[in-house]
Structure formats: C-alpha cells, structure tokens
Amino acid sequence: MIEFRDIEKSYGDHLVLHELNFSVAKGDRVTLIGPSGSGKTTILRLVMTLEEATDGYIFIDGQPLTHEERGGKRVARSKKDQKDIRKRIGMVFQQFNLFPNMSVLENIIEAPVHVLGQSKAEATTRAMELLEKVGLADKAEQHPTSLSGGQQQRVAIARALALDPEILLLDEVTSALDPEIVGEVLGILRNIAETTDITMLIVTHEMQFARDVSNRVLMFDGGKIVEEAPPSVMFSDPKHQRTKDFLHAVLGDAEGTIGTH
Amino acid sequence: MISITTALDWNWDTTWDVLPTLLSTFLKVTLLVTVLSTLIAALLGLVIAMTLRLAPKPIAVTVKWIANFIRMTPIVVQLLFAYYAFLSLDGITIGILIFGIHYSTYMSEVYRAGIDAVPQGQWEATTALSMSTRRTWTAVIIPQALRATIPALGNYAVSMFKDTPFLLVIGVVEMVNAGLIFGGNTYRYIEPLTLVGIIFLLASYPTSLLIGRLEKRLAFNT
Ligand SMILES: Nc1ncnc2c1ncn2[C@@H]1O[C@H](COP(=O)(O)OP(=O)(O)OP(=O)(O)O)[C@@H](O)[C@H]1O
Ligand SMILES: [Mg+2]
Numbered sequence: 001m002i003e004f005r006d007i008e009k010s011y012g013d014h015l016v017l018h019e020l021n022f023s024v025a026k027g028d029r030v031t032l033i034g035p036s037g038s039g040k041t042t043i044l045r046l047v048m049t050l051e052e053a054t055d056g057y058i059f060i061d062g063q064p065l066t067h068e069e070r071g072g073k074r075v076a077r078s079k080k081d082q083k084d085i086r087k088r089i090g091m092v093f094q095q096f097n098l099f100p101n102m103s104v105l106e107n108i109i110e111a112p113v114h115v116l117g118q119s120k121a122e123a124t125t126r127a128m129e130l131l132e133k134v135g136l137a138d139k140a141e142q143h144p145t146s147l148s149g150g151q152q153q154r155v156a157i158a159r160a161l162a163l164d165p166e167i168l169l170l171d172e173v174t175s176a177l178d179p180e181i182v183g184e185v186l187g188i189l190r191n192i193a194e195t196t197d198i199t200m201l202i203v204t205h206e207m208q209f210a211r212d213v214s215n216r217v218l219m220f221d222g223g224k225i226v227e228e229a230p231p232s233v234m235f236s237d238p239k240h241q242r243t244k245d246f247l248h249a250v251l252g253d254a255e256g257t258i259g260t261h
Numbered sequence: 262m263i264s265i266t267t268a269l270d271w272n273w274d275t276t277w278d279v280l281p282t283l284l285s286t287f288l289k290v291t292l293l294v295t296v297l298s299t300l301i302a303a304l305l306g307l308v309i310a311m312t313l314r315l316a317p318k319p320i321a322v323t324v325k326w327i328a329n330f331i332r333m334t335p336i337v338v339q340l341l342f343a344y345y346a347f348l349s350l351d352g353i354t355i356g357i358l359i360f361g362i363h364y365s366t367y368m369s370e371v372y373r374a375g376i377d378a379v380p381q382g383q384w385e386a387t388t389a390l391s392m393s394t395r396r397t398w399t400a401v402i403i404p405q406a407l408r409a410t411i412p413a414l415g416n417y418a419v420s421m422f423k424d425t426p427f428l429l430v431i432g433v434v435e436m437v438n439a440g441l442i443f444g445g446n447t448y449r450y451i452e453p454l455t456l457v458g459i460i461f462l463l464a465s466y467p468t469s470l471l472i473g474r475l476e477k478r479l480a481f482n483t
Contacts, residue, residue, distance in 0.1 A: 050385055087391045097386035100481040101404040110400065111390040145481050163390065 001026040001199045002047060002167065007056035009042055009223075016042050017223040020056070024216075026166075029193055029200045031210040031231070034220030035246055040203040042223075044169045047201065048091045049082060060085050060167070087115060090165030094172045096152040098144035098159070104131070105140040108159045116163065123162070130158035134188050150181030154188060161192070168192075170202045182206070189213065207251060211235055219243045275452045279443045283436050283456050290435035291425045292464065294356050299418045301361025306368025310376060311398070313369070332366040337427050339363060344431040352433035360424065364417050371413040375406030408479045415472035419465065436460065 003023040009016045017039050024030050032040040045051040046058060049066055055074065058065040065085055067074050098107050105127055112123035131137045134154035136147075144152050153173060160168060170189070174182040186209045193200065193213040204210055210217060210231060217234040219227040219242070227240045238244050312324050331339070336359065343355045350358075379402050387397040426437040434442065440453030 048385075048389055050388055083391055086388070089389075091389040093382060093385065093389075095382050097380075097382035097389075099383065099386065099401050099405075101401070101408075110396070111392060114393065114396050114400075115391045143481050160389070 001028070001061060002201070003057075003059040003062075004043075004046075005057045005059065007046065007053045007058065009039075009046065009051065009053050015223070017053075020223065020225070022218065022225060022228075024199060024201065026199055027197045028216060029202065029214040030216045030218060031202045031204060031214040032218050032220060033204075033207075033210065033246065033250075034226070038220040039223040040220055041171055044091065044171050044201060044203060047167070048089060048169055049086050060088065087163065088165060089167045089169065090160035090163055091169040091171070092153070092156050092160050092173045094175050096144070096149070096156045096176075098152055098156055100143065100145050103141050103143055104136070104147070104155050107144065107155060108162050111159070111163050127158070127162060130161055131155075133191070134158050135184075148181065149177050150184055153177065153185050157185070157188060157192070165198060167199045167201070170200065170204070172203050172205065174204070174206060205250060207235060207247070219246065221246075272449065272452060275447065275449045276456065278447075279440065279453045280456060282439050282443060283453065283460060286434060286439040287436040287460055287464070290353065290356075290428065290433060291422065294353065294360055294425055294428065294435070295418060295422045297357045298360035298364060298421055299414070301357070302364035302368045302417060302421075303414055305361060305365035307372050307403070309365060309369035310372035313373065314376065315394075328366040328369060331363060336360070336363050336424060337430055340427060340431050352428065352431045355431055356425075356428045356433055360421050364421060367417055368410070368414065371410045372406060375409040376402060378409060379405045404479070408476075408481075411472060411476045411479060415468065418468065418472075422461070422464070 001024050004020050007020040008018055020039075020043075032043065034040055042051060046053055047060075047065070052066055057067055057069065057074075063085055064077060066082055067076050069075075098104075099110070102110065105124065108127040108130060109118075109120065109123040112118045112126065113120055118126075128137060128140065131140055134157055136151060136154055136158070139147060139151065139155075144155060147155065153176075157173075173189070174185050177185060186206060190209070190213055192198065200213070202210065202214060214231055217229060217231050218225050219234065219238070219240070221242050227234070227238060227243045229238070234243070235247065238247060309324060309328055313321050316324070339359050339362075340355065343350075343359050344352065347355065383401055383405065384397070387401055392401070425435045428435050429438045437457055440457045441450075443453045444450035
C-alpha cells in the first residue's frame with residue numbers, strides 16, 4: 001500500500017532521512033516510535049505530500065506519489081496526478097488544524113462536497129454519521145473555537161474520515177490534549193481501527209494504545225529503522241539496546257516493557 | 262465700515278442658505294467618492310496581494326514595483342496626472358479611480374499581513390484535505406485574513422473621507438471647498454465650516470457602526 005524506496009530527506013545540509021526503505025501492506029497498522037528528531041513526523045509529512053523527499057520514491061498502491069523515474073531521471077509528477085493519489089490519504093494533526101471560520105459541520109463536508117463532488121445533502125448525512133461516531137452530533141452547528149481540545153480533535157478525526165481515506169496518518173494526535181481527555185480520543189481511534197480496514201501510520205507516545213491497535217512497530221533513530229517487530233515482541237522483548245533505552249525512558253519502568261491488559 | 266465676524270454671532274439665515282449646498286456636495290461628491298473608492302481599494306488591494314503571492318515572479322515583481330511607486334507619490338500628483346492624461350473622463354470618475362487605486366496599494370499591505378498571519382497548520386489542513394487552490398483561498402485563507410483587515414479598511418475609508426478636498430485640484434468641488442467658496446462669496450465662514458464639521462461627524466458615526474458590525478460578522482464563534 002505504501003512503499004518508501006531509497007528515500008532521502010534533508011533540510012539544507014541537515015540530513016534527516018537517508019536511504020530509507022520500508023513498506024506497509026494494505027490494512028496494516030504501523031506505529032512509528034523513536035526519540036525526538038528521529039524523523040517520524042517527516043515520514044508522515046512525506047506521505048501527505050506536505051514535504052518533498054530530496055531523493056528516492058514513494059509509491060502508493062504501486063503508483064509514484066510525487067516523483068517517478070522516467071528515462072533514468074527522477075522527475076516530479078503533475079500536480080493533478082499528485083492530487084489524485086493524495087485524495088486517498090487522510091491526516092490528523094497534533095494541533096487539530098480545524099478551520100475556525102467554518103462550523104464543525106462545514107469543516108467536515110468541505111472536502112466531500114468540493115473535492116469528491118458529493119451533494120451537500122449526501123455529505124451532510126455522512127458527516128452526521130461520523131459526528132455520531134465521535135460522539136459530537138450535537139455540536140454540528142458550533143464553531144471549533146467553542147469546543148475543548150479533545151472535542152476539536154474528534155472533529156478533526158471525523159473530517160479526515162469524511163474523505164473515506166485508504167490511508168490515515170496520525171501524528172501524536174493526543175499530545176496537545178489534557179491527560180484526562182486523551183482516553184476519549186484514543187477510544188475513538190481504537191473503534192475506527194476495529195471497524196474499518198484503513199491502513200494506518202501512527203506516531204504516538206501512548207505505548208499501550210500502540211500495542212492495542214498496531215500490528216507492526218518500527219523503531220526509528222537518526223532517520224533509520226533500528227528495529228521492527230510486532231508490538232507484543234517490541235514492547236516486551238526488544239532486541240536492540242537503542243530500543244531498550246528508548247522504551248525504558250518512555251515507559252519509565254525498570255523493565256522497559258508493558259504487559260497485555 | 263468694518264465688521265469682525267466671530268463665532269458668537271451665528272447667523273441662522275446663513276446656515277439655512279448654505280446647508281443645502283453642503284449636503285448635496287457631501288452626498289454627490291464626498292460620500293460617493295469615499296464609498297466607491299473604498300470598494301475599489303478593498304477589491305483591488307486583495308487582487309494585488311494575491312498577485313504578489315501567486316503570480317509568476319516577473320509579474321509579481323512588476324506589480325510590486327508599481328504598487329510601491331503609487332504608494333510613495335502624493336495623491337494630488339496622481340489626481341493631476343490622471344486628469345491631464347485622461348481628458349475624456351470627468352473629475353468625479355478620475356477622483357474615484359485614483360482614490361481607489363491609491364488606497365488599494367495600502368490595502369494590499371494589510372491583506373498581505375492578514376494572509377501571512379494565517380497559521381501554517383491551516384495551509385497543511387487544506388493540503389491534507391486535497392482542497393483546490395481556489396477553495397483554499399476562498400474558503401479558508403481569505404476569510405481568515407479578512408478578519409484582520411476590516412479595522413484597517415475602516416481607517417483608510419476615514420482617511421479618504423478626509424482627503425476628498427484634494428479633489429479641488431482637478432476642479433471637483435466637494436463639501437469642504439463648497440463651504441469655503443460660500444465663505445468667500447459671503448464673508449461668512451463660521452456657519453459653513455461648523456456645518457462641515459458636524460456633517461463629517463454625523464457621517465463617521467454610522468461608518469464606525471458599520472465597521473463594527475462587519476467585524477462581528479467575520480468573527481469566528483458566532
Ligand atoms: N522544516 C524543517 N526545517 C529544518 N529542519 C527540520 C524541519 N522539520 C524537521 N526538521 C528536522 O528534521 C529532524 C526530524 O524531525 P521530525 O519532526 O521528523 O522528528 P520526530 O521524530 O517527529 O520528532 P518528535 O518526536 O520530536 O516529534 C529533526 O532534526 C528536525 O529538527
Ligand atoms: Mg514529530
């Protein structure tokens with residue numbers, strides 16, 4: 001579903017990702033973990049086309065995302081081609097990024113109406129279902145600024161789902177929230193993971209959540225994959241010292257592991 | 262016989278004589294020019310701001326150069342220039358166009374600041390939702406940028422209001438000059454000038470109400 005082939009990303013002369021290769025199968029739930037600055041956000045932003053790789057290729061379902069090889073050269077794809085693929089990808093941001101000038105409902109139906117060409121009525125029906133799903137059907141007419149952080153993030157999740165994405169990117173979606181409302185957002189994401197077959201790429205510090213929803217965990221350090229394993233192995237029996245140290249630091253317990261619950 | 266006219270000898274006959282002239286020049290010139298020029302400045306300012314941001318570099322640089330030039334030359338010079346360059350246009354039309362164009366270069370700066378103030382995350386959300394460039398601007402960026410520009414637009418409208426006497430250089434008599442001409446003919450300045458002040462004041466109040474209402478309408482959580 002997603003393939004990174006020899007991806008290199010640098011900002012100026014700061015090399016962030018180097019010869020990165022990995023792929024994600026359809027329906028996979030992959031959690032990216034690793035210390036700050038290891039490149040997790042950059043990977044998600046590359047998939048969302050918010051950033052462009054400096055070299056290498058990303059394929060979505062076998063199709064090149066931003067660049068393709070033609071006649072032995074790396075060339076950018078047309079804006080239209082890029083957009084056609086981008087439509088299949090959704091993203092939820094740490095800071096929600098809802099449009100403050102639109103109501104909750106308008107936020108959600110914007111893309112279905114203007115990108116997918118659905119009728120307003122059709123998009124509204126679907127939006128109300130999604131709001132029901134995230135428990136905010138009664139807030140449809142409100143403006144995002146009048147909602148709590150947790151509520152805003154739930155709207156942002158509904159907005160991303162309204163495009164029926166095949167791939168959902170979640171970058172530390174609970175990091176900006178008060179601890180007591182992290183649970184409600186994670187609960188909704190768990191539910192989405194259980195009831196859909198959306199491919200998910202997740203960056204999170206919520207290791208229990210990662211353990212529950214993902215089937216693969218990739219440990220990054222310095223822009224490279226240090227270790228890859230299913231969560232049951234990664235969290236209870238990591239192989240590499242780097243991973244052990246990282247988990248130890250994040251989880252704060254002596255073992256650096258978490259149990260099943 | 263010399264008589265010194267002071268504020269103390271207010272003459273009501275003079276007042277009623279001059280009032281109709283003042284009101285009609287106010288409506289037909291001062292207000293007309295201010296309202297239409299404000300509309301032009303608001304629209305053209307946005308066009309300039311978006312051109313600077315979206316147009317290919319050579320076009321953007323040219324537009325920026327022209328806008329800077331217009332902003333840095335006196336409006337009186339521009340009025341005179343346009344008056345002699347476009348002899349077929351009447352003074353009022355020239356006045357409306359020149360005031361509108363002149364102030365659009367100021368408004369474009371206000372829009373630019375408003376656009377720059379839209380957080381990066383908003384742009385990223387439009388990309389993540391695959392929104393078209395057109396929807397990105399019309400549905401997200403411009404509405405958010407506008408909110409910050411309404412007070413400035415109000416201030417520039419008031420400035421224009423106060424600049425309208427400059428129209429005299431191209432032979433257009435607006436309210437202030439109509440009052441002065443009346444004074445020149447009758448040797449009574451107090452009544453016309455007091456009335457001019459009162460009319461300005463009475464006109465500014467509804468304007469500020471209107472701006473306030475616009476600001477409210479563009480606020481986010483209503
Ligand atoms: N716009 C940018 N300009 C310059 N450097 C950047 C930019 N964005 C990211 N970087 C650098 O790229 C590296 C990887 O950043 P990235 O945000 O992907 O890390 P991360 O793994 O998500 O970290 P965190 O856990 O703190 O979110 C960092 O060294 C960061 O400083
Ligand atoms: Mg990050």
